[in-house]
Amino acid sequence: MDYTKVGRIVIIGGAEDKKGEKTVLKDVCEAVDKENEIFVIATVATDLPEETANEYINIFHTLGVKNIEVLNVKEREDAYQKEKIEIIEKASLVFFTGGDQLKITSLLGGTPLYNTIKSKFKSGCVFAGTSAGASVMSEIMIVSGWDEESPKKGTLKMSLGLGLIEGVVIDQHFDQRGRIGRLLTGIAQNPQILGIGIDEDTAIVIEGIERFYVIGSGAVYVIDGSSISHTNVSQQNQEETLSIFDIKMHVLKKGDKFDLLKRKPFEYS
16 A cells, blocks of 8 residues: 555544544544535444434534535445545545444445445545544454453453554543553464553544554553563453553654654654
8 A cells, every 4th residue: 555645534432522622533534625625524433323423523524624424334234335435535534433343344344335435534534433443443442342451351342343454453532531552462373463441532644553642631542562471361261351561652742753663762853
């Protein structure tokens, strides 16, 4: 893939400010021409598509977005419909709401709509997602796992995501729900990928796939397992506490950047 031509990705840790300064959502809007381009709200993950769509339509209208359409997929057969595919084909930005990330992949995976999403991203369309819509952006995603618990071998369920960004796994509501244990478990199982935990009202903005910068009020945690020298992760003794030696973690705040290829953070300039 030519990473210089792919779209921008804004990955939000959930519970973004919707009533105050709306800093994160403002940044999402600034990625497109708000007067002329089409902004799509994808409600695939939520069980309340109409209510969720209306909430975001009102917010994005107040932020100056003129042309908003809604993509709602309730059954897999919807992802084969020409009118649904045309919504994505016209889009300059696609925003996935929160809900259940497994709904997104199970409804879209392998369909013409999914293929259109991948094609649009490769041609420069911007994609954004919050909460479940954030987790699904990566090649591998966390589906479920225990919050506020020590890392355990058998407590994590993972699946394939949309695959817009490769080589990472995303977790959201990170500090607020105590998810460090489950992300550590994910990286112990897959040390070749980076784990990225994103706090609420916080986002990473990925441009060109090679690097990202942080926006919002919280922190972003990057876990690098490439230097792990020992771990007891295996299929045996699933309830045993996980042991990991020489794992690396970076904590980034608003304005910090991270190079995904070099696996190194650096200050924003």
